[in-house]
Amino acid sequence: MQITTANPTGHDSREGLLKAARELIVGRSYSAVGIAEICAHAGVRKGSLYHFFPGKEALTLAMLDALYADFEQEVLIPALAGVDGLGARIEAFVRAIHDFEAGIKADTGQLPGCPFGNLAVEMGTHNPTLRQAIREHLDAVTAHFRSVLDEAVQDGELPSHTDTDALAEQWLALMEGILVMAKANQDPATILRLGPALGALLNPTPEARHES
Amino acid sequence: MQITTANPTGHDSREGLLKAARELIVGRSYSAVGIAEICAHAGVRKGSLYHFFPGKEALTLAMLDALYADFEQEVLIPALAGVDGLGARIEAFVRAIHDFEAGIKADTGQLPGCPFGNLAVEMGTHNPTLRQAIREHLDAVTAHFRSVLDEAVQDGELPSHTDTDALAEQWLALMEGILVMAKANQDPATILRLGPALGALLNPTPEARHES
DNA sequence: CTTGCACTTTACCGACCGGTCAACTAGTGT
DNA sequence: ACACTAGTTGACCGGTCGGTAAAGTGCAAG
Numbered sequence: 001m002q003i004t005t006a007n008p009t010g011h012d013s014r015e016g017l018l019k020a021a022r023e024l025i026v027g028r029s030y031s032a033v034g035i036a037e038i039c040a041h042a043g044v045r046k047g048s049l050y051h052f053f054p055g056k057e058a059l060t061l062a063m064l065d066a067l068y069a070d071f072e073q074e075v076l077i078p079a080l081a082g083v084d085g086l087g088a089r090i091e092a093f094v095r096a097i098h099d100f101e102a103g104i105k106a107d108t109g110q111l112p113g114c115p116f117g118n119l120a121v122e123m124g125t126h127n128p129t130l131r132q133a134i135r136e137h138l139d140a141v142t143a144h145f146r147s148v149l150d151e152a153v154q155d156g157e158l159p160s161h162t163d164t165d166a167l168a169e170q171w172l173a174l175m176e177g178i179l180v181m182a183k184a185n186q187d188p189a190t191i192l193r194l195g196p197a198l199g200a201l202l203n204p205t206p207e208a209r210h211e212s
Numbered sequence: 213m214q215i216t217t218a219n220p221t222g223h224d225s226r227e228g229l230l231k232a233a234r235e236l237i238v239g240r241s242y243s244a245v246g247i248a249e250i251c252a253h254a255g256v257r258k259g260s261l262y263h264f265f266p267g268k269e270a271l272t273l274a275m276l277d278a279l280y281a282d283f284e285q286e287v288l289i290p291a292l293a294g295v296d297g298l299g300a301r302i303e304a305f306v307r308a309i310h311d312f313e314a315g316i317k318a319d320t321g322q323l324p325g326c327p328f329g330n331l332a333v334e335m336g337t338h339n340p341t342l343r344q345a346i347r348e349h350l351d352a353v354t355a356h357f358r359s360v361l362d363e364a365v366q367d368g369e370l371p372s373h374t375d376t377d378a379l380a381e382q383w384l385a386l387m388e389g390i391l392v393m394a395k396a397n398q399d400p401a402t403i404l405r406l407g408p409a410l411g412a413l414l415n416p417t418p419e420a421r422h423e424s
Numbered sequence: 425c426t427t428g429c430a431c432t433t434t435a436c437c438g439a440c441c442g443g444t445c446a447a448c449t450a451g452t453g454t
Numbered sequence: 455a456c457a458c459t460a461g462t463t464g465a466c467c468g469g470t471c472g473g474t475a476a477a478g479t480g481c482a483a484g
Contacts, residue, residue, distance in 0.1 A: 013431080028338055031243040034471060045433055046473085052431095056472065110337040120396035121333045125322040126240055135396050169393070170409040177389025181381070184332035184347050197382040201413055225461080246441060257463055258443085264461095268442065 014052045016042035021063040026115045027108050029122055030060060030130075060119075061133050067115060068137045075100060076144050086152040087203055094195035097175070102188040113183035116141075117176045138172065145171045149202070157203075167202060174198055226264045228254040233275040238327045239320050241334055242272060242342075272331075273345050279327060280349045287312060288356050298364040299415055306407035309387070314400035325395035328353075329388045350384065357383045361414070369415075379414060386410055 020042035024033040035056050039046050053059040079096035080089050105111040112118065116134050123130045146168035152158045174197060182190035232254035236245040247268050251258050265271040291308035292301050317323040324330065328346050335342045358380035364370045386409060394402035 029243075029334055031241070032338060035473085036470080047434075047475090048432060050473070112337060113333060117392050117396075118333050121325060121330050121392055122241055124395040124398065125324060126244060131396065131398065138393075138396060166405070170406055170412075173389035173393045173406050173409065174386050174413075175389065176392040177385035177387065180329050180333055180388045180392065181350075181385045183336040184329075184343065184350060186336065186343065193378075194382055194385050197385065197413060200382075201386075201409060247443085248440080259445085259464075260462060262443070 013042070013044050013048050016044060017049055017052065017059060018063050018066055021059050022067055025060065025063065026067070026112050026118075027104070027110055030119060031122065035059075057127070057129060060130065064116070064119070064133055064137060068140065072140070072144075076141065080144060080148050086148070086157045087199060089148055090198050090202060091195075094191065094198060097179070098188055098191040098195070101179070101182060101191060105186075105188055111183055111186050111188060113179040114176055117179060118183075142168045142172050170201055171198065174201055225254070225256050225260050229256060229261055229264065229271060230275050230278055233271050234279055237272065237275065238279070238324050238330075239316070239322055242331060243334065247271075269339070269341060272342065276328070276331070276345060276349060280352065284352070284356070288353065292356060292360050298360070298369045299411060301360055302410050302414060303407075306403065306410060309391070310400055310403040310407070313391070313394060313403060317398075317400055323395055323398050323400060326388055326391040329391060330395075354380045354384050382413055383410065386413055 017038065020038045021033075024038055024041060035046060035049060038059070039049055049059065053062065075096050079092045083089055083092050101111050101113070116137050119130060120134045120138070123134075146164050149158065149162065149164040149167050149171075153160060153162050153164060158164075178191055178194045178197075181194060182188060229250065232250045233245075236250055236253060247258060247261060250271070251261055261271065265274065287308050291304045295301055295304050313323050313325070328349050331342060332346045332350070335346075358376050361370065361374065361376040361379050361383075365372060365374050365376060370376075390403055390406045390409075393406060394400060
């Protein structure tokens with residue numbers, strides 16, 4: 001059991017910084033969290049941060065990549081593939097988002113909303129680099145939605161003329177809006193209350209459905 | 213034409229500060245704009261700001277009140293009362309929001325998104341005072357939406373069992389989401405592209421409409 | 425044994441943050 | 455003429471921001 005203070009691999013420090021950045025920035029915001037706080041939370045000195053990352057922005061970009069990967073594996077894929085039928089998938093997705101937000105609120109006392117949407121709103125007008133990265137992550141989410149909708153068209157749950165591209169974008173927009181409202185309310189119940197609107201947007205009402 | 217450097221009424225300075233705070237904070241964000249910049253933009257020294265307002269937060273609260281009042285008078289009421297019929301009102305509203313955002317983008321090069329939603333997202337988790345004020349403004353917007361929906365129920369455009377409270381909240385959520393997407397894209401066309409989703413959410417499809 | 429390298433540590437930088445203060449100016453009421 | 459007061463001014467405060475630089479540490483390969 002040797003103690004290596006030098007930590008030649010540096011993976012602990014790097015990953016600790018990414019984890020600290022995630023928890024703090026997601027829980028508060030980009031500008032409300034300083035690198036000093038991130039370093040303290042990770043148990044690392046400031047100089048080490050600048051050994052692994054060129055600066056705060058690069059650290060945030062790397063954090064967002066890791067965050068999206070986890071979100072995809074732990075939320076997006078399980079919720080959307082875990083059940084059959086468009087309606088059930090939407091419901092499972094809403095519940096997954098609710099549980100995610102409610103969990104963070106229970107841990108930290110704060111309901112964060114969508115980490116990507118938050119950053120897009122906060123930095124969209126004055127940090128093109130971050131904005132572009134966030135845009136790409138949002139596009140990736142939209143692609144998941146679209147493939148769910150395409151499958152629903154395939155299965156006859158949606159009319160064959162459905163514009164799944166447009167519908168997927170609307171899905172994301174409504175979800176982002178729901179999370180803005182939930183954050184403004186600081187109340188996860190907002191997500192459950194507004195969730196059914198997704199069904200109204202994406203599912204044809206029984207009367208409106210004209211089977212092809 | 214006397215020149216009064218002392219400005220005994222102080223209204224010019226106060227209103228100049230509110231205007232500068234609005235332009236800068238709406239165009240960027242709360243934390244990205246310092247009081248020094250606000251004062252410079254208003255042509256006023258920092259000490260004068262603290263003569264009229266206890267601090268940055270109070271200035272922002274006053275700015276939000278004025279902003280909402282203008283938004284109500286210049287956008288909300290004209291767009292929603294200027295035409296007849298639910299569908300036409302939604303369309304007019306979307307176009308008004310688009311023109312508002314596109315106008316600012318043309319002037320400043322930045323598409324700001326919803327000023328209230330932005331602040332809610334940025335400060336929601338760590339400034340309860342601002343969050344609460346924003347919540348009240350969002351509630352006021354929702355009330356306008358609801359009265360439009362109530363009128364549509366009255367006119368038989370919506371079924372009499374319609375939950376206009378819930379629908380108004382969904383309307384606001386979707387609008388906020390649309391503006392998040394538009395800001396992430398920095399493209400006002402996003403608003404026009406996603407706008408029709410509001411119609412899908414609020415208007416029964418022709419096939420689904422069962423006249424009462 | 426030595427050199428090189430990955431990583432850590434500490435002290436430090438200029439810039440800016442929101443906010444304070446006391447002195448000053450100029451109109452107003454008496 | 456006087457005091458009062460609303461408003462203005464510029465210097466100043468401690469603290470924090472993101473970022474830098476140089477010295478030091480310990481392992482591994484030659």
